[in-house]
Amino acid sequence: MSTTAVQPEPLIGRCYTKARRHQNVVGNWPGGGRVWGGPYTWPQIFVAAVSLAVLMTGRAFQLEA
Numbered sequence: 930m931s932t933t934a935v936q937p938e939p940l941i942g943r944c945y946t947k948a949r950r951h952q953n954v955v956g957n958w959p960g961g962g963r964v965w966g967g968p969y970t971w972p973q974i975f976v977a978a979v980s981l982a983v984l985m986t987g988r989a990f991q992l993e994a
Contacts (some may be wrong), residue, residue, distance in 0.1 A: 955974060956967030969977075 944973040954970055956964035956969050
């Protein structure tokens, strides 16, 4: 009878915290520059676009009256 012990595979742990910590932003340029007032997150860009669309639509109705 053989008494060879089976070696368990080593556990490998990986940490992705650094990648999750930084938000996905628009306006950070690789050279260190940035957009005026930025950087902006995607929800901020969405709200700005919707607000601009509502303002432009309201202006069109105001010009007709």
